[in-house]
Amino acid sequence: MTADPLLELARLEGVPSAVAAAIDSVDAVLRDRGLRTLAPEAVAAALLTGARGNAALSEDPDRWLPGAVRLSSELTTLAPVIRVAPAQALARAHVLLARGVVPEESLGRITADPETAARMAGLTDLLVSSGGTSAVVLAAVVHAELASVAPFGSGDALVARAAEHLVLVSAGVDPRGAVPIEAGHAGAPAGYRRALDGYASGTLAGVRGWIVHCAGALSRGAELLGTSLRH
Template sequence: MSPDPLSRLASLEGVPSAYAAARDGIDALLRDRGLRRTSPETTAESLLLGAHASGVLEGSVSTLEEVRSGSCDEVAQDAVRVSTELLGLAPTLSRTPLQALARIHVLAAADLPEPQRGRPRDASAAQRLRGVGELLTGSADVPALLVAAVVHAELATAAAFASHNGIVARAAERLVLVARGVDEKSLTVPEAGHLALRPAYESNLRGYAEGGAAGVHAWLLYAAEAYAAGAEASPVRRAG
């Protein structure tokens, strides 16, 4: 998908109001309950919650307590490994997004043979990744939340890497929110929003891949709801 369609997507029925409401909710959380009391520990907790949720969506059966203690299964360990380096990739995502996406996959897929880590599966997959890179270097006038939603869906449905595409997609989504100033301290937990809405998450991803324009529209409306749920899952709310 080239950058041009995003302006059209941003004007689809219900999308402007849904994304404005989601952004307002995130801004209210960060302004009213977050900024005066946030700490690196709060960000670390948000990343841990996100790693657990992303791992579960990828097939992990580990509990949050097991993830916290380091006794989790391999899939959860993969998601945690991504989370530990993710925020440092925000400048790279803005400048050279394909490099950032490759690094996320390298972190997630540490057990794969080296030639399969951080590289697209084939020429078609490389083309899809280039399209995602174009989205990430353009679309300045499109709401950042919408860019994050499309990047997530493109990465998840293209399955451009040999494995861990869901973990990469959800990590990239969080990173877009950081890099584009929606949630610079990464205090919301979009992965937990998707987990809370798991049946809708999975069905709308299928719709995005297979349902044409209607499927894309439905995904965008779903994603706005998921971002609101991700704000509700923020550790800032518990601190408050």
């Protein structure tokens, strides 16, 4: 059996504690992921917060917000598919996001070059086979890979942020998609971009910094949810 390639990343200095802190933050607001009953309107408000955060990090928030809202509203529908048929889930995510923004024939279609195809095949294998890795680490890597590869040629970073959330939903970290990790990223946009650039550099320090950043974004998302529930 091939070793999970993400296990070593999950052991990098600072990553285990950052992941544990993020999970603790989520558990604190969701009371062990299910003991607290979230009203439908609270979930809807949280999904909207996530969509706004996702769009806010784009080059044209107003242009992408309607699609980000559509995509956010289907997080729990797409989540069961992301680890079973990743290509299908990602294509559907792009269709939801980019409808009305890009030509119909470009919706859900990956650009046809060998390097992109190879990177996406590797990402698909990772999603299907990485069963033992922390979901936070897997979600972070999926996010960064999609943002770096830009397979669709439009809206890729928004799909990448949604894909991170899909992995967390599918793993039961955030079963209702109510923790707006996208808004957690948007709360520190300069840090988000620096961390993503660090991942793209390919160094262990850059990858480590990115994973720690994503864990922090999850914690910030949990804090935002907790604040909204108290009001």
